Every structure is written in C-alpha cells, then in structure tokens.
Amino acid sequence: MTPFRFYLVTDTHFYEPSLGASGKAYEEYMKTEQIFLAESSDMVKAVFAQIMADKETEYVIMPGDLSKNGERESHKSLIKELYKLKEAGKKVFVITAAHDYNEWSRSFKNDELVPVEGVSHQELYDLYYDFGYSQAFAVDKQTLSYVAEIAPKVRLLAVNCDSCEETKGVIDDRLLGWLQEQIDQAKKDGCFIFAINHYPVVPCVPVFDLVGDAQVRNWRRFADFLADNGVELILTGHMHIQSINEYYSKQGNRLIDICTSATVGSPMQYRRIDISEDAVMKVETLDVPDFGWDLGGLSVREFADKQFVVSNINKINRALNGDEVYKKILKKVLNSIKVSTLGKIFFVKPDKSIKDKKFMDFAGEIGCCIFAGDQPHKKGTPVYNAVSGVLKRLNFVIRKIEPKLQKGDNPINLTEMVLNTIANNKGYSDNNAEFNLKNIE
C-alpha cells in the first residue's frame, strides 16, 4: 500500500479571544471548565507551528469539536489557521461535531456572559469546504459525512454522527447503508480504508460503557460493522482522553479505536501516526508545546492538570450546594476526609504513600491518570490495593447494582471495570504503540 503519515489533532475547541475572555462571568465559568478558553487559540497555533515545521508529514486529520461552541468568529479564525497549514503544504481533513454549530455560542464581556453569533449545521459544509469536502468524491449532505481518497489507494471514511440533537452519537440504518456503499466501492477500487468519527466507537476505558454519550450509542453494532467490513482503524475524540482500544467482532475481525485528548485541555496532547508500506502502524503521542503564556512557573502539562483537578472538584462542590442537610454534610466530609480515614471506614489500610492525601486530591489525581492513558495503578500498587479493598467491602452493593446496569446480554462486572479503568492492563500503550494492520489484497 501507499505509505502515509499524518497528524491527528482533535477537539481544538478554538475560541476567538477578541470575543472576550475575561471578567467575573468568565472567572466563574472557568471554575468548572476542564478546557481552556482564553488560551485556546494560542495553544492551537503552537501545535500548528510544530506541524508546519515537520516537512515529512503531509496530512492533518481533525475529528470534530473544532470550535468552542460554534461561534462564527471562532470558526473564521480557526479556518485562517487551517489555510496557513494548507499554504505550508499540508492536506487537512476535518469533520465537525456538536460544539461546532450548537445554539450556545457565548462570549464573556464586561463581567457578563453575552450571546454571540453562531453558525448553523448546514453552513459548516461551505465553511470547511476546502478541508475535506472539496476533495471528497461522495458526501452525505444530511450528516456531512464524506469519503475522500487522501493518498493513492488510501481512502478516508469521515463519519459524522453529531449532526442533530435527536440522533447525536447514533449511526442509524440510513447512514449505515450509505457507509456500506462507500466501503464496497473502496474495496472494488482496491483501496485501504480507515475511518474517523467524533465519538469513540469502543469505550475508551471500561467504565465509559456505562455513560450514555461517551461513545457511539449503538457502539457494538457499529464496531462489528466496521471490523467485519475490513475497516480496521478508526480515529476519534470527544471524550478528551488518550486511549487506544482493540475490539474483536464475533467473526474475529479487529477494530482499533484511537481516541485523542483535546488540544486545549489535560493531558493536552496530539498524535503523529505513521502507516508503512507493509501496513505497520506506529502511533506517537506529542505534547502541546509552550504557547507563550506565563503559566506561573508550571509546565504546560502541570497547568492543564491543575485546571482538570480544580474544575472537577468545583463541579462536585457545586452539585452539593443547597440547603439539604445531607448535601452540607457530604460536602464537608468529601472536602476534609483523608484517604486514611476513608480506609478506616471500609477496614482497608492504605499505603503510607497515599494515606495522608485528601480524598478529593487523591480522586483528582486518579482522574488525571485515566485521561492521560497508560494508567499506572496496576495490581499490587498502593492505589490498586486501596481501591480494590474498598470495592471488596462494597461487594454486596455492587452485586445488586450490576443487573440494573446491564444492557443487552453483556453481563457487567463492575469491580473489574473499575480496576481496568484505573490501570492499563491491555498489553499495549495508549500513547505510543505499534500495530500490524491488514494490508490491502
């Protein structure tokens, strides 16, 4: 096959800073927001500068959530940057997602949250025409999915299932039929096919299978469809997480789902993927570089992780605001309790390396590790021992919950799901990995 190499940059959530990103309303908003707004344009520009400096890599692929919330000015500014990539010789292929056209386009001016002009879903086709649609030989106008031959005999199946509120995350029969036609044609033409979709297809970590919109809603059906049709690779975003997952259909065919973090939120990474002549795929993870802001002595990663932890703690506390006594007690307990105290409640003795941590900080650190991929908390580590100890004590409750969470005929083992979420036990890295793909016949 034709070897090809590309950058994968997703969930740029680009926000045009001149719209306004300061004041009381902004500060309040950022207390519970995981991704950056004021800094986002400089973060994306810094990544694009790195990409432009690499003369060896021709393609840039972006699977959706291009803008913060569909602001017209954010789209305009991002598109300017995409043209710069193009002028530097890059071929850019994007799809859009719900954050690119929704009705929540807002800015922050004079301490207020102010509505600003957004764009409609239909407009996205014209706006991003030069970044996928102009090169496509088939477009599904209803969803803005398309197929393009991005290199000789290499076909990109750009799937969009984020085109309206009612069918968000659903690959329906009509779209499936259209995709089948495109795959059949690509096979007839002897092409290697790979796909992109904003939503992950395979749950990024096991517990995400319990969260409605964390992946394609009918994900098993779509995963089987792709795998059994010989589409072995899909590139996704949406969950702002670094994960790679292999899924095998009942017929034994494989689908590899590579989900990548937001460019503008912890762990702030993007990828370079190299597929060789003999179909060996090398996945490399890169960090968002210094983007020219004063981060108060923190590294880019520390800055992003801090926002991740603080915003999530604030979200929990906000959910516990209210006059109800139980909320007041729970809030006080959660914010003051140490891991050692929690251990005493569950008759678990946490290791000395974690026992003095505040529970909220401890949970925040685990959360950060999950979203960065390659989670280190494997069997025998202090975090594993503490979490598995508590799960054992809760076993009688877990057994009662499991049947209620079960969807279809796939039984749920909640304990295993949690332990395989805090540790990567898959046998390959979520960040830097190598796979032998099926070559075209």
Ligand SMILES: [Fe+2]
């Ligand atoms: Fe996103």
Ligand SMILES: [Fe+2]
């Ligand atoms: Fe999304």
